[in-house]
Amino acid sequence: MNRTTKHVVNALEKLFNFFASIQLAIIVLSGLAIICAVGTIVEARYDSNYAQKMVYQSPYMYLIMALLCVNLLNVMIDRLPWKARHTGFVLAHIGIIVIVVGALITKKYGIDGSMALNIDEKSRSISLSENELAIYTSLGEGTYKHMYSSTQDFLLSSPRNNPISVTLDRNNFKVTDYYHYSLREQKIIESQNPYDGPAVRLQLQNANINITEWLSRAVTAPYETFDLGPARIVLAEEKAKVQNTDGNVIVLRPDKKDKIRYEIYTKSKSGLTKSGLLPLAEAIDTGWMDIKLRLLKYLPRAENKIKFTEKTRPTGMTSPAIKIEFNDKAHWVGLNSPLQLYTDVASYVVAYRNRLLDLGFDMSLKQFTVGRYQGTNRAMSYESIVNVSGLGERHISMNEPLKYRGYTFYQASFQENDQGEATTSILSVNKDPGRPVKYFGFFFVVLGTIFMFYFKRFRAKLEKVNKISEGQS
């Protein structure tokens, strides 16, 4: 061996020793603890998804995990050949590497999505947490053709710096900005456009309730119905025939002279109980539950203006939004609320939405039941009864998931309407090929730790202690 090889071998040995050292282990573990701690603070300030992307799945985390595995492997190689007393040590450390590998498999091949099912509704796809940009073109009569889609993570790579440009039939779509947290505000403003319909701002009020709401109707619809808690409000054309006036219903008919006629239907009296002109700001007694109706504002032609404002931190109402420049005119599109765009000859639908994954089988919600703690609205338990094609009727409840074709369906939560009736069941759906690997890892770790602490050491020390105390007495 000449000198250079000796140097190289020496250096390699030093490197190996460092990678097998307890010092590195302490650095790695401390680093891991710090990253995790930072993650929890980021999560408290922002949200879980943000913390995952920016901290827990950051390059630093991958680096720490890699170093951890190298460290664990080297320290085990260092102890070769293993003796019986190494059993616990080897098992526990292999276990940790196995868990890391399992987590990687889950990250790479696992599927984690959710499914919102309305009662009696059928679905065969789940929505994933990753988002995509999709463009459809209208073929008329409510049919659309899929033109473009691509998965995008605008949080990690903002279009502010890397705009995304798509050209279809010489029309250019360009994503130029992104708000991770934005507030969608809908404003109704006066318009001169003859294609805009009327809008009214109404108040329903008694001792217990106070509802104030803008209602607007498209000019093409003869009437539109709105559910406002205690009453149904119908905004109709002057002469339009309104079907279904059962229950507590108020029909409002703006006429050509910008006056509004009202008709009040009462559930208990099954029919029209009151009608007349509705002047501005004057309270009209509806005759049910002491509720007074008041017209606060009336716009014969109104435009629905949607505005997005960026927020630095999330609230329960914020959602992501992207800015799209379509033929050089800017529009904002919120997550999962598609936007229709027009040219003189064509129309498109642009959507920024959760990516959908086809399950390959249908699932429908037959029934959803919520058990409540007595005398309260607090949910005690809930359960979905679903119909799965190829499997039949199955129950899914909290802590009792359904497994089918590699997917597992968990009862996550539900939505209810204003009357407190559950309307939608939300299932969390997942597929985790890393699961058995991780379970193996856990098994090794637990077994190894027990070996390490309790079998040899404890017994040996116990004997020692016993001897000492015998010697004393």
Add this chain to the structure above:
Amino acid sequence: MKLKKIFIFFFFNAIFLSMASAGLESLPVQDGGRIKPYDTFARETLNLLWGKETYHGRDATNVVFSWMLIPKDWDNTEFLLIRHSGLREALNLDNKRLYYKPADIMVSNRFVLLLQDLKNKRAAREKLDPFFQAVETLENQVSAFHAVSTGQILRIQPNIAENLAWKNVADLDVEFRDKFSMITENFVKMISAKASGDNAVAKSASKELSIAVDNYKNLARTKFGEYYNDAKISAEVFYNNLHPFRWAWIFYLAALIFFSIGYFGEKSIWMKFGWATSGVALFFQIIGVSTRVYILGRAPVSNMFETVVWVAFGTFVLASILYRYTGARVLPVAATMVSTLCLILSDISSSVLDESLTPLEPVLRDNFWLVTHVIIIVSSYAAFFLAFFIGDIVLYYFLRDEKKYQEQINSGVNSIYRALQVGVVLLAVGIIIGGIWADYSWGRFWGWDPKETWAFIALIGYLIILHGRLVGLLKNFGLAAASVLAFSLVIMAWYGVNFVLGAGFHTYGFGAGGVEYVAGFVAVHIIFVAYVTTLRRGISRK
């Protein structure tokens, strides 16, 4: 398993039925999603408004009942507790006092405006800061007072369907109203007799009152069958009156004093006294915990209060087991320190550690693994808490004279090491079982939820310590200091996540308050360790 459950159930039933309490306090009330004795309802309501379970020596049962009878008087009594001084200022109240008249609050325009702000914040689903949490509390206080004084919240007439709301005092059916007016009549008789000091009349009125309550219950039974569990109601009244955890800390404190004399003064006989008294404390604690389990039918580790009580219990049991093997006398001293501290905290800080018996969130119900993972993790906190106080004691010996007290230091450090080993195994297993539960019921092992992440950080901290000890980086002093410092991580995982970080899925045990005291506790210990370290360096340099 089932058989055992049934047996235990009947055992408790027999005990509590034998001491079935009569009187107003045992009247079944539907409130907060379960049937509870009126006693509990009254205590909880009075606690919400006044901050204590008695009002100038008067029982909550009497005070709350009188809100209904003489609401006007109470309206003009200064008894609404407003803790938040910022809120007192915002309401333009005299800031020197803590208690205010309900009437003053209810007519305050500023309060109406604050309520509107609160409503807007709720609509925007914003997180509430401490000020608006205080507004929310005041809203609850005012509405509770209003609802009690108008009889709307006291639901005492059962419903035919088991899960529906009961009828409240204000709209009882005629026959129930008649029976209830007998209760009020005798109540008034009793109160006025007591006020005028006529004990004989008070006694007979109180007997009449019990009979009236029994008549009311019997009427409800004939109409609705066995609409409540008599033994459970008695158990709860018994639990409310006994304050088992208060007795437990008193005895633990006595034991701590005895053990300390025995340990620091090296007098064996006092150790025996210590074991005897702490045995009594343990007995009270077991009564307390098992009565709660019996009443609610669930494991006793689902909120902050219950985990604090569990740590007191776990620490003492673990120390006793370790003592059995090692004979280290420092163990019971440190353990009774933990138990006393925890139980005193749970007793005096009822605004932070809510003792009330509440039903569970849907995910937390009926799951063996869930309960197991919480019990195991909380038990690991007990082990780390034990190591923490032993660390304190060992550092104290280092401060005194490390050569002279070599023996105490060695045995203390051995106990720390052992406690840490137990803690690490429990914590690792607990985290893994928690992951398995999460995987089973949500499909996710690990969601980086702050509660689980901080438990994991604490595990890493203790793993570093154990590895450092194993390769000799941490000597005796290092291990003692580390066991004190690393407990900060446990405090963060156990308390800080809920009360400082306030985010994540594990929001079931959430509350607010006490942050400054806990931070102070941690800071004092960090300073203590730094102090001993510098002092020791100085000595070794000489």
